[in-house]
Amino acid sequence: MKKLLVVALLSMFTMGAMAQHRAIGARLSNVVEVSYQRQASGSNFWEFDGGLYDLGLGAQVSAVHNWVIASPDWSPKGEWNWYLGVGASVATIWGEAYHQGNENLGIFAGVAGMVGLEYTFWFPLQLSADFRPVVGPYIGDGVHFNGDLLFHAFWPTISARYKF
Numbered sequence: 001m002k003k004l005l006v007v008a009l010l011s012m013f014t015m016g017a018m019a020q021h022r023a024i025g026a027r028l029s030n031v032v033e034v035s036y037q038r039q040a041s042g043s044n045f046w047e048f049d050g051g052l053y054d055l056g057l058g059a060q061v062s063a064v065h066n067w068v069i070a071s072p073d074w075s076p077k078g079e080w081n082w083y084l085g086v087g088a089s090v091a092t093i094w095g096e097a098y099h100q101g102n103e104n105l106g107i108f109a110g111v112a113g114m115v116g117l118e119y120t121f122w123f124p125l126q127l128s129a130d131f132r133p134v135v136g137p138y139i140g141d142g143v144h145f146n147g148d149l150l151f152h153a154f155w156p157t158i159s160a161r162y163k164f
Helices: 002-019 147-153
Strands: 022-028 031-041 044-053 058-070 079-093 106-120 125-131 137-140 142-145 157-163
Touching: 031 058, 031 157, 044 079, 058 106
Parallel strands: none
Antiparallel strands: 022 031, 022 157, 031 044, 044 058, 058 079, 079 106, 106 125, 106 137, 125 157, 137 142
């Protein structure tokens, strides 16, 4: 009886994991990142990104929970979604451009916001465009607000993901 219960529970967890929508791909802007999305509840999703910041002058990771706020019916095939999200981001920055003439390592951590539009084709390809500004302290040559990172975050980002 115990074995049957264990097998039934494992089967339910496996089917539940397979029912979750996921996507993996790349985000391209001044940050080149590997991007992973996982359905949270309903049409809402988590997005986890990590990659190189500003042409290799640093590395960045972020996690954002996104809420789908509208799904307009703009095309007979595929699906459009507008989304908003909030999360966290951490970056390490190196190089003279961010450290006033010396090459100390700096760390930036902050609250990330996200707004974007995505299109999922009728085949497993998802394209999106978004903005992800990050606000928080920069710790390197002292502690201060880093306006450079906030400015760069307003560059539009395009993403391509394989949805499975």
